[in-house]
Amino acid sequence: MTRSAILLPVALSTMFLISGPAFAQGEIALGERPIKRAEVTAFVKKQFAEMDTNHDGQVSEAEFQAYRAKQPDDGKRGIGHIGGRWFEKTDADGNGKVSLAEAIDRPLKMFDMADMNGDGVASIDEQSMAQLLMGK
Ligand SMILES: [Ca+2]
């Protein structure tokens, strides 16, 4: 058996160890890997579906509070983080319900701010710059 044949599975399992936790945290962490715009959209749609427990296409304040209660709070703040003031900040038209369009607006704006060259991918460098601009 050659040396590389032995090392490759080890390298792969290490990659999984590194990328694993980022997927388990319920949001897209910044500064860990390049993020695609489509990924942000897909993530917010999935998160929205998880929050909209009665499936009426709107997230009510009660649904938001229930989601918050079970969201792991590990101190990380990435794109799609549902903070304590998420509901009031996200309900742009103030009708007491958050629609999918409203939910997707802020994460995408954050993404577009990071994606400075507009190629649809926020590189790690671009994310670092965005974090600086956001004062983190
Ligand atoms: Ca709902």
Ligand SMILES: [Ca+2]
């Ligand atoms: Ca609304």
